[in-house]
Amino acid sequence: MKISKTAQLTLAAGLLSLLSACGGDSVTTPTASSAAPTAEQVAAFTSSYNGGVAALKSFSGLTSSGFVDLFDDAFLDAGYTKQALKDNLTQESFAVAVAADLSSFPVAALSGVTVAGCDANGVCTLTATVTNADVDTTTTTYTIPVKFSSGKVRLYGDQKSA
Amino acid sequence: MKPQFKMREVALAIAAITSVVTLAPTASAADKAATKAAGTYVTGDFHNHSTCSDGSLSLKKLVDKSVNTWKLDWFVQADHGGRSARNCTLAEDPFEPVAPGLGLTNSANGPWQASPPVTYAGAGQPASALKGPNQTWESTIGLAAIKGDGTATPKQMWRWQEIKEYQYKVIETLGRDAKKPVWIGLEQNNPGHEHTSTAVLKGQAPWPSTATTGNANLQAQYEYCFDRSDTDTSRGAENLWDCSVTGSSNNTLINPLSAKIAPTDNLSGTNTAKYPNMGHIKTLEGLKWMNEKAPTTSYFVPAHLERAGIYNPTGNNGFNIEHLRNFNNVAPKIAFGFESMPGHGAESPRGSYTTGAVGGGTFGGTGVYAAKIGGLWDGLLGEGRNWWFFASSDYHSRGTFGPDQRETDNDFYPGEYTNDYVMVRKGTGNLTAEGIIDGLRSGNSYVANGQLIDRLAFVVCASNPGLPRNANKALIEKAAANAVAGNGEVRIDGCATMGEKLIVRPGTDLFVTVSLRDPQGTNASPYSFPNPSLKQVNIVQPLNAPVLDHVDLIGGNVTGYVDPSDQGAYAPPVTAADYPAKIFNSSTKIQKTFNSTNWTASADGVRTMTFRVPAVKASQYFRLRGTNIPASVPFETDAEGNPLNDFLVAPNDQTLPGAIPCGDAACPAHMRTVAGVKYSSSDVVAWADLWFYSNPVYVEVLGSSKVAGVK
Numbered sequence: 001m002k003i004s005k006t007a008q009l010t011l012a013a014g015l016l017s018l019l020s021a022c023g024g025d026s027v028t029t030p031t032a033s034s035a036a037p038t039a040e041q042v043a044a045f046t047s048s049y050n051g052g053v054a055a056l057k058s059f060s061g062l063t064s065s066g067f068v069d070l071f072d073d074a075f076l077d078a079g080y081t082k083q084a085l086k087d088n089l090t091q092e093s094f095a096v097a098v099a100a101d102l103s104s105f106p107v108a109a110l111s112g113v114t115v116a117g118c119d120a121n122g123v124c125t126l127t128a129t130v131t132n133a134d135v136d137t138t139t140t141t142y143t144i145p146v147k148f149s150s151g152k153v154r155l156y157g158d159q160k161s162a
Numbered sequence: 163m164k165p166q167f168k169m170r171e172v173a174l175a176i177a178a179i180t181s182v183v184t185l186a187p188t189a190s191a192a193d194k195a196a197t198k199a200a201g202t203y204v205t206g207d208f209h210n211h212s213t214c215s216d217g218s219l220s221l222k223k224l225v226d227k228s229v230n231t232w233k234l235d236w237f238v239q240a241d242h243g244g245r246s247a248r249n250c251t252l253a254e255d256p257f258e259p260v261a262p263g264l265g266l267t268n269s270a271n272g273p274w275q276a277s278p279p280v281t282y283a284g285a286g287q288p289a290s291a292l293k294g295p296n297q298t299w300e301s302t303i304g305l306a307a308i309k310g311d312g313t314a315t316p317k318q319m320w321r322w323q324e325i326k327e328y329q330y331k332v333i334e335t336l337g338r339d340a341k342k343p344v345w346i347g348l349e350q351n352n353p354g355h356e357h358t359s360t361a362v363l364k365g366q367a368p369w370p371s372t373a374t375t376g377n378a379n380l381q382a383q384y385e386y387c388f389d390r391s392d393t394d395t396s397r398g399a400e401n402l403w404d405c406s407v408t409g410s411s412n413n414t415l416i417n418p419l420s421a422k423i424a425p426t427d428n429l430s431g432t433n434t435a436k437y438p439n440m441g442h443i444k445t446l447e448g449l450k451w452m453n454e455k456a457p458t459t460s461y462f463v464p465a466h467l468e469r470a471g472i473y474n475p476t477g478n479n480g481f482n483i484e485h486l487r488n489f490n491n492v493a494p495k496i497a498f499g500f501e502s503m504p505g506h507g508a509e510s511p512r513g514s515y516t517t518g519a520v521g522g523g524t525f526g527g528t529g530v531y532a533a534k535i536g537g538l539w540d541g542l543l544g545e546g547r548n549w550w551f552f553a554s555s556d557y558h559s560r561g562t563f564g565p566d567q568r569e570t571d572n573d574f575y576p577g578e579y580t581n582d583y584v585m586v587r588k589g590t591g592n593l594t595a596e597g598i599i600d601g602l603r604s605g606n607s608y609v610a611n612g613q614l615i616d617r618l619a620f621v622v623c624a625s626n627p628g629l630p631r632n633a634n635k636a637l638i639e640k641a642a643a644n645a646v647a648g649n650g651e652v653r654i655d656g657c658a659t660m661g662e663k664l665i666v667r668p669g670t671d672l673f674v675t676v677s678l679r680d681p682q683g684t685n686a687s688p689y690s691f692p693n694p695s696l697k698q699v700n701i702v703q704p705l706n707a708p709v710l711d712h713v714d715l716i717g718g719n720v721t722g723y724v725d726p727s728d729q730g731a732y733a734p735p736v737t738a739a740d741y742p743a744k745i746f747n748s749s750t751k752i753q754k755t756f757n758s759t760n761w762t763a764s765a766d767g768v769r770t771m772t773f774r775v776p777a778v779k780a781s782q783y784f785r786l787r788g789t790n791i792p793a794s795v796p797f798e799t800d801a802e803g804n805p806l807n808d809f810l811v812a813p814n815d816q817t818l819p820g821a822i823p824c825g826d827a828a829c830p831a832h833m834r835t836v837a838g839v840k841y842s843s844s845d846v847v848a849w850a851d852l853w854f855y856s857n858p859v860y861v862e863v864l865g866s867s868k869v870a871g872v873k
Binding site for chain 1 (some may be wrong): 195196198238286623624625626627628629630631632633634636637638639640641646648650652653654655656657658664665666667669670671777864
C-alpha cells in the first residue's frame with residue numbers, strides 16, 4: 001500500500017509529539033522480598049505476558065497498560081529501558097494505524113517458566129523456553145532477571161546499558 | 163536517412179518505456195512467513211560453453227561434469243550466439259587417448275570425500291582432433307541440412323538452428339537422464355555491449371517434465387532476432403520469424419528482409435560510427451520481446467560486465483550504470499542482476515580481465531562494480547532496485563590441461579570452484595526450472611568460491627518491542643542456526659532475508675543476524691600445500707582446507723530511483739580512469755566485521771553473529787561478503803579488508819615475476835616462473851583467495867525513501 005505524503009507527515013508529527021510528551025511513570029516500585037513466587041504467581045505472569053505479547057500485533061495490544069505493568073520500573077535489558085519499551089509500543093501503535101503494509105515483528109511465547117534464586121531485593125532468575133511458531137517452530141531457552149514484589153513477577157532485565 | 167541515437171534520445175526512450183511498463187515488484191513479502199513455501203538453497207550455473215561455440219567439450223561431457231562430477235542441482239548450457247562449424251551433439255570418442263591425470267591426491271575427509279576421484283576418469287580427446295564434438299556439421303549432417311546464410315567452408319550453422327533442431331533435444335535428454343533440470347540458454351553477444359547470460363525457458367520441458375513436445379523455439383528465435391553475431395537474414399528459414407515487439411516505436415527500424423533491427427550496412431544492428439547507440443536500443447528491444455513472449459520464464463544477466471571496458475556508443479564494449487538501469491526499468495522481472503564475479507577463475511589474467519577492464523582487473527576475483535564498497539552495485543542498491551549478484555564458471559576449457567585433469571590454467575568446471583546458491587521454494591515437489599528462475603529473480607541467493615561457505619541464513623528482523631532484547635536476539639539466532647542446519651531460510655513474521663525488505667516505522671530496532679557454515683575438511687582444490695598468500699603473514703593453512711577468516715556486514719542508504727530525465731545523475735559521464743575510485747553510493751560502508759572474536763562457533767563449522775541497529779531512521783540495505791584472507795595481507799587486502807587488484811599478485815605481463823612466491827615443493831609446474839622462481843598464479847591464486855557475496859536485505863522506513871524494486 002502506498003502511504004500518502006500527508007499520512008507520512010501526520011505519522012512523523014504524531015511520533016515526535018508523542019516522544020516529547022513521554023516522561024516518567026507513576027508505577028510504584030514493589031517492596032523487595034527474598035521469597036520466591038509460587039507456581040500460581042509464576043503461571044499468572046506467564047499467562048499475562050504471553051497474552052500481552054500475542055496481542056502486540058494489534059492497536060489495542062500495543063496500547064495496553066496491563067502489558068507495560070509486567071515490566072519493573074527499573075527494567076533495563078541490553079540498554080532497553082521501561083521508558084523505551086513504552087515509547088516503542090506507542091510509536092508502533094501509531095504506525096500500525098496508518099501503514100497497512102508495515103512489517104510485523106517476531107512474536108514469542110514463554111513456556112516451562114521457572115523463577116528461582118531470589119535475592120534479598122526480590123531479584124530472581126526466570127528461566128523459560130521461548131517459542132516462535134510462525135511456520136518453522138523455533139525454540140530456545142532463555143534466562144532473564146525478574147523482580148518479585150507484592151505478589152507479582154515483573155521483568156527486571158540484565159541491568160546492562162548495552 | 164542516417165539514424166542517430168544520442169544518449170539523450172536513449173534516455174527519453176527509456177522514460178517513455180518506463181511510463182508504460184510497470185516497475186513490478188519482484189520479491190516476496192518479508193513479514194508473512196506463512197506465505198513462504200518450504201524451500202532449500204540449490205546450486206547451479208547458467209553460463210558455460212560447448213563446441214557449438216568456442217568451448218572444448220561436447221554437450222554430453224559438459225553436462226556430465228556439471229551435474230554428476232560436481233553435483234550441481236541444475237545447469238544451463240549457454241553457448242554464444244552467432245554461428246559455428248562444430249557439432250557439439252556428438253560425444254567424445256571413448257577410445258581416443260586421454261591426457262593422463264597427474265595423480266594428485268584428493269580429500270580424504272572433506273565434504274568431497276567420495277567424489278571426485280584422484281583423477282577424473284572419462285573420455286576426452288585433444289581439441290585439435292577432428293573427432294567427436296570437433297567434427298563439423300557439414301561432415302556429419304551434410305551441407306544441405308545447414309540453413310540460412312553463409313558461404314564458408316565448411317559451412318557454419320547458425321546458433322538458432324543448433325538450438326532449435328539439435329541442441330535442445332540432447333540437453334533435454336541429458337537432464338532427464340540425470341534427473342535434474344537442465345535447459346538451453348544463450349550467452350548473448352549483445353548489440354552495443356559485450357555479453358549477457360540469457361534464457362527463454364518457455365516451451366522447453368526439462369526434467370521433471372516428461373512431455374514429448376518440449377522445444378526451444380522461442381530461445382532460438384531470440385538468438386536470431388537479438389544476437390549481434392547472428393547476421394543471418396533468412397528469418398529462420400521456414401520459421402519466417404518476425405522480431406517486432408508489439409506496439410514498439412522501434413519497429414520502424416526493422417529491416418524487412420531479415421525482419422530484425424539490422425540495416426543492410428549493419429547486419430549486426432549494433433553500435434557503429436554510423437549508428438551510435440543502435441545496439442543498446444536493440445538490446446532493449448530484446449528485453450521487451452522477452453517481456454512480451456515469456457515474462458516469467460526469461461532472464462537477462464549481463465556477464466563479466468567490466469571486462470570489455472566502459473560503454474562505447476560506436477562499438478561493442480561494456481555496460482555503464484545507466485545501461486543497467488535501462489535494462490531493469492524495461493523488464494524488472496527479467497533484468498534483475500549481473501555477473502560481476504566472472505568465470506575463467508584460473509586464467510591469467512584472473513577472470514580474463516585485462517588492465518583494460520573497468521577497474522583495471524579483478525579484485526579477489528570479482529569485478530570492480532561489486533567489489534568496490536560504494537561502487538556501481540551499491541549505487542543500484544541505493545536506489546532500491548532489485549539488482550542481484552551472480553557468478554558463473556564460464557567454462558570453455560582446461561587450458562593447457564586435459565579435460566579430466568584436476569589442474570587448470572583456464573577455467574574451473576561448473577560447481578568445482580564457483581557456486582550460486584539459490585533459494586527454490588519447491589515444497590514437497592521436485593526442483594523445476596521455473597522454480598529456479600523464480601529463485602534467481604527473488605534475490606534470495608548468494609555466491610561462494612572454493613566452498614568457503616556452503617550454507618547461509620541472513621536475515622534482518624524488526625525487534626519485538628515487548629520482548630527483551632536478548633530474547634529477541636536468542637530467538638532469531640536460533641532460527642538462523644536452524645535454517646542453516648536444514649539448508650533453508652528463516653520463516654518468521656517480521657524477518658526479511660536476501661532479496662526481501664522489511665517495512666518498519668522510524669525508531670524500530672533491527673537485528674541483523676547471520677548464520678553460515680564453513681564446511682569442515684577439504685574443498686575441491688587439488689593442492690594441499692600451504693596457501694602462499696596466507697604464508698606471507700605466517701598463517702599455515704592447506705590450500706584445500708580454507709578457513710573463513712571474517713565476514714563484513716556492508717550497508718548503505720536507499721534514496722530512491724534516479725529518474726531517466728535527470729541525465730546528470732542517470733548517466734553520469736565516466737571514463738576508464740574514473741575507476742576503481744568511482745563512488746556511486748557514498749553512504750555505503752562496512753557496518754561491522756565479524757570474526758572468531760565476536761561470532762559464536764560450533765564444531766560443525768557453523769558461525770552465528772548478530773548486529774543490532776538501534777532506532778533505524780532511514781531506508782537502507784545490508785549485504786555480506788566474507789573471505790579466507792584477513793585484512794592487510796600483502797598484495798591481497800587493504801587495512802579495511804577490501805580486496806586489492808589481482809594484478810598485484812600476478813601482473814598482466816606474464817614475463818614479469820609475481821608478488822607472492824609459490825615455494826613449496828608441491829607447488830605445480832605450471833606456475834609463473836621467472837628466473838627459476840615459481841610465483842603464485844593461475845589456479846593456485848584462485849584457490850588461495852576465496853570470497854563469498856550475499857545479496858542484500860532491504861529495510862524501508864516509513865517516511866523515508868521507498869525501496870521500489872522490491873515488493
